[in-house]
Amino acid sequence: MRYWLMKSEPDDVSIDDLAAKKTVAWYGVRNYQSRNFMRDQMQLGDKVLFYHSSCEVPGIAGLAEVSKLAYPDATQFDKKSKYYDGKATKENPRWFNVEVKFVKKTPVITLPELRSHKELEKMRVLAKGNRLSITPVDPAEWEFITHKLVK
DNA sequence: GCCAACGTTGGC
DNA sequence: GCCAACGTTGGC
Numbered sequence: 184m185r186y187w188l189m190k191s192e193p194d195d196v197s198i199d200d201l202a203a204k205k206t207v208a209w210y211g212v213r214n215y216q217s218r219n220f221m222r223d224q225m226q227l228g229d230k231v232l233f234y235h236s237s238c239e240v241p242g243i244a245g246l247a248e249v250s251k252l253a254y255p256d257a258t259q260f261d262k263k264s265k266y267y268d269g270k271a272t273k274e275n276p277r278w279f280n281v282e283v284k285f286v287k288k289t290p291v292i293t294l295p296e297l298r299s300h301k302e303l304e305k306m307r308v309l310a311k312g313n314r315l316s317i318t319p320v321d322p323a324e325w326e327f328i329t330h331k332l333v334k
Numbered sequence: 335g336c337c338a339a340c341g342t343t344g345g346c
Numbered sequence: 347g348c349c350a351a352c353g354t355t356g357g358c
Contacts, residue, residue: 190355190356192356213354214341214354214355215341215342216341236355236356236357237355237356237357238356241356241357294357311338311339312338312339312340313339313340313355313356314339314340314341314354314355314356316355
């Protein structure tokens with residue numbers, strides 16, 4: 184069992200969208216490190232901090248869970264998609280996505296709040312220059328966030 | 335809209 | 347395989 188933080192732009196898929204749809208495919212990741220986390224490490228039932236990025240109030244907006252293992256991201260084959268990748272083929276797909284299911288919505292835990300807790304100072308998402316859309320979360324960080332910050 | 339940080343690309 | 351140029355991310 185592992186823990187993850189996954190960034191989504193709420194204009195694209197917000198925690199409310201996930202709550203309404205119950206499950207979403209995490210398509211559109213075009214970074215190898217993030218892809219590898221999904222393809223090689225994520226297991227069914229892994230816990231996910233759902234993070235809103237590039238928006239008015241960036242921060243953790245809810246909890247989710249991996250509900251389907253990684254499979255080829257359909258948008259890489261779709262010429263009309265902004266995620267289209269001409270170098271990817273069905274025989275040799277380049278990009279993968281898992282699916283996650285809704286667990287709960289939380290009041291947004293903002294970046295300043297996350298940074299204010301010593302227990303969370305090592306979180307990858309808070310590291311300077313971090314641009315990964317998917318980062319591993321330590322079990323202790325998960326415990327702190329889900330038990331101390333989310334009632 | 336700015337810009338620091340950093341990943342990717344491609345010429346050599 | 348180096349590395350400059352370029353593109354993207356994402357908070358502010």
